[in-house]
Amino acid sequence: MAAGKTDSKKAALDVLVAGAGYVGLSAAVAIKQARPSLGVAMVDAAPPGVWQKDGRASAIAAAARRMLERLDAWEEIEPKAQAITEMIITDSRTSDPVRPVLLTFDGEVAPGEPFAHMVANHDLNGALRRRAGELGIDIIEGVGVSAFDVTGGGVTVHLADGATVAARLLVAADGVKSKLRDMAGIKTVTWEYGQSGIVCTVGHERPHHGRAEEHFLPAGPFATLPLAPDEHGRNRSSIVWVERTADADRLVAGDELVFETxxxxxxxxxxxxxxxxxxPRAWPLGLTLARAFVAPRIALAGDAAHGIHPIAGQGLNLGLKDVAALAEVVVEADRLGQDIGALDVLERYQQWRRFDTVQMGVTTDVLNRLFSNDVGPLRAVRDLGLGLVQRMPSLKDFFIRQASGLSRGTPRLLKGEPI
Incomplete structure (x- = not known):
């Protein structure tokens, strides 16, 4: 791995991935592992080591876990992961003395296979970085992309330190405010929710037994997500707490006693x-959907292609679905002797992922608008709907499989199969 200034000119690559978060890393690892003959490297604008300071945790769906297992990263992550054994949903006001449980989900998609695990972001990133190193993938840290030029047979990428890199395909995994997406001229559909998500880790006396809870409150959902015990064996949970942005900013910047109360x-x-x-930290929430996922010689993946509301906990898993689909398209095209960066090849990836992504974005948007309010008639309708789902085991099984990422059209890696 490399960090800092690059050489003034690097040898041509097949794939250059911009962004060394979990999406960029898993894309590089998936392509290189399946097709070792391809030259794959990464650049990341973030300073070296900043990923180690990420205190957040993410829900890894069963399909994503299968993919990480196939990429030889899960064995390192598993001892630090916490299986979600049960999910309960309530709908109430903050002041209500009792929160009746309206919907419960058992936590398995198959005997012995939880539908999701909670994983610390730095553990996920660290395992993927270790795997990238084993595969010989260079990660140039602290250097972003300043521009790129598309030619008939490739793309010349200009880095912020003055170096240039030639590649056949550029993968933009540089986040929801993607600069590469803008450079490619890809427009987005974007709006803000006026909400922010507060994230922190909470310790507690009694064990959670793997139970996750989501309370729909008038300002937004409040989720408690089980974490593995810390190194001292103490019980912990991750909090994702959605509030109106002004209230969220006041809470995280204010007195600690007020926040704790x-x-x-x-x-x-x-x-x-x-x-x-x-x-505690707060992030503004919105919906961002790229109007296209590809352009000549460039493919968007993860938050660069879509940023959705966390109400369903699917942001990370959508990104890993992108990775699995893109890697499968690229690897199969190379095996057939096709140009992996050609637009007709990249269109296969876009067709595979775009509808699913738009569908999930619309779904989370509707759920947020339906549940993040205190309108009496809407409360009655949504509580009736949750109650009906609770009484229909087949429908609950369908939702569990959707949440686990094991729906129809799933790429091979998400089934745990090699490309």
Whole structure:
């Protein structure tokens, strides 16, 4: 791995991935592992080591876990991961003394296979970086892309330190505010929700037994997600707490006692005394959908292609679906002797992923608008709907399989199969 200034000119590559988060890393690893003959490298504008300071955790669906296992990364992650054994959903006001459970999901898609695990982001990133190193993938850190030029047979990428890199395909995995997407002239559909997601880790006295909970409150959902015990064996959960942006900013910037009091009111004391273990941070929430996922010699993946509301916890898993589909398209095209960066090849990836992504974006948008309010008639309708789902095992099984990422048209890696 490399960091800092690059050589003034590098040898031509087959694939250059911009962005070394979990999407970029898994894309590079998936392509290189399946097709070792391809030259794959990465650049990342973030300073070296910044990923190690990411205190957030993410839900890894069963299909994504199968993919990480296939990429030889899950064995390192699994001892630090927490299986979600049960999911419960409530719909109430913050002041309500009782929160009746309207919907419950058992946590398995198959005997012994949980539908999701909670994984610390730095553990996920670290395992994928280790795998990239084993495959000989260079990661140039602290250097972003300043421009790129598309020619008939490739793309010349200009880096911020003055170096240039030639490749056949450029993968943009540089986040929801993707600069590469803008450079490619790809427009987006974007709107803000006026909400922010507060994220922190909370310690508590009693064990959670792998139960995840999502409470739909008038300002937005409040989710408690089980984490593995820390190195001292203490019980922990991850909090994703959606509030109106002004309230969220006030809470994270204000007095710690006020924050803990508001948190306790939502978390309750069912797991005993709680303590905030990481500094709370807030991220503005919105919907961003790229109008195209590809352009000549460039493919968008992850948040660069779509940013959705966290109400369904599917952001990371959508990104890994992109990776699995893109890697399969690229590898199969190379095996057939086709140009992996040609637009007709990349169109296969776009056709595979675009409808599913738009569908998920619309679904999360509708769910957020339906549940993030205190309108009486809407409360009655949504509670009736949750109650009906609770009474229909086949429908619950369908939702579990959708949440696990094991729906129809799933790429091979997400089934745990090699490309």
């Amino acid at each position: 508001e948190l306790e009111q939502r978390f309750s004391l069912k797991l005993g005394e709680i303590r905030v273990e990481t500094k």
